[in-house]
Amino acid sequence: xxxxxxxxxxxxxxxxxxxxxxxxxxxxxxxxxAPDVGRVRYLEVGGIAEVLAACDAGEVDLxxxxxxxxxxxxxxxxxxxxxxxxxxxxxxxxxRRADDRWLATWSRADAVLVHPLDPLTAAETVADVLRGLxxxxxx
Numbered sequence: 001x002x003x004x005x006x007x008x009x010x011x012x013x014x015x016x017x018x019x020x021x022x023x024x025x026x027x028x029x030x031x032x033x034a035p036d037v038g039r040v041r042y043l044e045v046g047g048i049a050e051v052l053a054a055c056d057a058g059e060v061d062l063x064x065x066x067x068x069x070x071x072x073x074x075x076x077x078x079x080x081x082x083x084x085x086x087x088x089x090x091x092x093x094x095x096r097r098a099d100d101r102w103l104a105t106w107s108r109a110d111a112v113l114v115h116p117l118d119p120l121t122a123a124e125t126v127a128d129v130l131r132g133l134x135x136x137x138x139x
Contacts, residue, residue, distance in 0.1 A: 009039040010130055011059060013089075014053050015074060016066035022046075025064055025094060028117040034127035046094055048072050060089045062129055066102070066115075067095040075100075078107040090129045 012029075016022045022044045030038050043050055043060065054060050063081070065074025078091045090110040095101065098112070104112040111125050 002084040009041040010061040010133070011039070011043055011045045012040045012065040012126070013045060013051065013054055013060045015045050015063065015069065015077070017046050017069045017071075018066070018132070019044075019046070021066050021094075022111060025049075025066075025122070028113075029064075029120045029124040029126050030119070030123055033130065037127045040126075040130075042118075048077060051077060051081075052087075055085055055089060058087065061133060062090050062092065062126065064092045064094060066098065067093050075103050075107040075109075077108050082108040090132065091115040092126060092129060122128075 014022045016025070016027050017024060026042050026044070029040070040132055043054060046052065051063065051065070055063060057121040065078055067074045068101050069077075074093050075095075078093055081088050081091060090107075091106045092111045092113060093107060094113040094115060094117070101114070111129050113122055
């Protein structure tokens, strides 16, 4: 079955206190993770308050959180978002070690990326999560 992509881009929040980590995630995933999911628009944030505000306001279709962020890591933040936001967007957590995948399970992340990022795996992981979302409203 052929899926038609929407012209409305999805909003993907990328959180890390380090700009180079945010840039690496955006670069690895790309502006169009897969042909059938369409384009994405990135909202890069460096602070917890920005993540909470954007997710609580419903401005985010998908959040990608750096598990190594300081002072609050993405794993704890993921669990907090899942506990506190009724319509929490899906969350992908990026961890430094493959052995930390169990922490992502604890945090209730929808998917996990492991550094160093493989662009094919990163894009496909994000595309898989986006495919599970309802079609965006046409504006």
